[in-house]
Amino acid sequence: MPTAPLPAQSVAAPVTDAQRFAFDNDGYLVLENFLSPEHVARLLAALDPVIARRRELNRTGAPQTGFTQTNGQDSTRIFYILDDHPLFLELLDWPAIMPYVHALLNPMPHHCASDAIAALASDFPNHQPGWHIDGHDDGFRNLGRPIPLLQLKIGYYLTDMTKSGASHLTVVPGSHKSRQDPGPPLPNGMLPGAVQVCAPAGSAILFHNALWHGVGPFEPGRRRTMLYYCYEHPWMVASQEHWGYPKEFYNRRLSPAQRKLFHGFVFDPPEPRWG
Numbered sequence: 001m002p003t004a005p006l007p008a009q010s011v012a013a014p015v016t017d018a019q020r021f022a023f024d025n026d027g028y029l030v031l032e033n034f035l036s037p038e039h040v041a042r043l044l045a046a047l048d049p050v051i052a053r054r055r056e057l058n059r060t061g062a063p064q065t066g067f068t069q070t071n072g073q074d075s076t077r078i079f080y081i082l083d084d085h086p087l088f089l090e091l092l093d094w095p096a097i098m099p100y101v102h103a104l105l106n107p108m109p110h111h112c113a114s115d116a117i118a119a120l121a122s123d124f125p126n127h128q129p130g131w132h133i134d135g136h137d138d139g140f141r142n143l144g145r146p147i148p149l150l151q152l153k154i155g156y157y158l159t160d161m162t163k164s165g166a167s168h169l170t171v172v173p174g175s176h177k178s179r180q181d182p183g184p185p186l187p188n189g190m191l192p193g194a195v196q197v198c199a200p201a202g203s204a205i206l207f208h209n210a211l212w213h214g215v216g217p218f219e220p221g222r223r224r225t226m227l228y229y230c231y232e233h234p235w236m237v238a239s240q241e242h243w244g245y246p247k248e249f250y251n252r253r254l255s256p257a258q259r260k261l262f263h264g265f266v267f268d269p270p271e272p273r274w275g
Contacts, residue, residue: 013096015103023104027176027211030197034096034204035156044158044225046085047116051076054084066115066244072123079115080244081227083253088114092229093258097154100206101231105152111261112151112230112239119167119225121218129170129189129214131182134230136238140209145179147210151232155205158225161198165219168196169205169226176210190216231261234274242266 023029035043055076057064066080081088091097092111101109121127133139133147140147161168172194175182182191196216197205207213218224232238247268254262264271 013099015099019100020103023206023208026173028171028173028197028205028207029100029104030199031100031204031206032199033202035202037202040158040202043087043091043156043227046087047118047158047225050081050084050088051078051116051118054078065246066241071119075119075123077115077117077119079113080241081114081116082111083245083249088116088227089253089258091156091227093255093261097204101152101154104206105149105231106233108234109152109231109261110234110236110239110263111241112232112236113228113241114230115228117224117226117228119218119223121167121220121222124167124218127167127215127218129185129191129216131185131191131212131214133176133212134209146177149176149208149210150236151209151230153207153209153228153230155207156227156229157199157201157203157205158227159223160201161203161224162200164196164198165217166222167218167224168198168216170194170196170214170216171207172212175212176208178212182212237263 019029054064054068055070056062058068058070065083066078068079069077078084082092083089092114134151134153135147137143140150155169159166170190172182172191175193185191191212191214194214194216199205215224242263243266245266250259250262250267259267259271264273
């Protein structure tokens with residue numbers, strides 16, 4: 001793979017009224033071809049050795065930042081990925097995505113969570129959609145309905161997902177505004193009104209914490225590779241990931257802008273600030 005630095009998008013496109021309207025009403029927003037093909041290729045090349053290392057740490061029981069879930073020979077989900085590779089940390093405040101985080105969530109957001117998924121259909125013979133909403137405290141249900149926007153989650157497709165059947169992110173549009181949980185799934189496992197989010201590699205999908213979502217059908221021979229990043233309000237102290245990284249990560253590897261995405265108490269010495 002080329003080793004030259006990736007050109008950061010210096011002028012981010014403004015968030016349009018139409019995009020705000022779509023996010024507010026549907027609970028999600030799709031930005032197709034958001035990352036360049038070269039950027040996607042580098043992320044994929046970085047992910048393979050990271051997954052191999054994480055699986056080996058799991059096998060030996062050695063300590064690791066975050067935790068790793070394995071399924072079968074190849075399928076893996078790794079959590080707390082910011083310190084696994086510089087490209088994963090770079091994507092935390094990628095210039096093109098931050099205007100969306102600022103406009104849809106908060107002008108002073110905090111990082112909440114990160115993970116990567118590499119899944120093959122052969123490792124999931126008993127595939128289930130796994131319908132849920134996100135958030136602590138039972139999906140923030142105890143705050144009342146409708147559940148407010150407290151976390152903005154962003155999924156980046158690293159493999160082509162234009163054709164359905166690859167365990168796509170699947171959502172129920174508008175369900176974030178509901179005052180009750182949905183009824184039981186249909187015989188095919190899907191919730192009424194659910195849609196598979198089909199988009200090419202490099203696309204970003206932004207969605208509300210209270211949007212009902214899961215994964216779609218996983219047809220033989222298909223695979224899904226993607227990254228997830230989550231952001232929350234700066235007054236929230238809900239993320240266990242903030243306590244998961246070593247001091248060297250906070251004190252030496254974050255840029256000044258990235259430091260603002262974390263609580264001041266994670267640094268040594270702590271930074272006396274708010275937001």
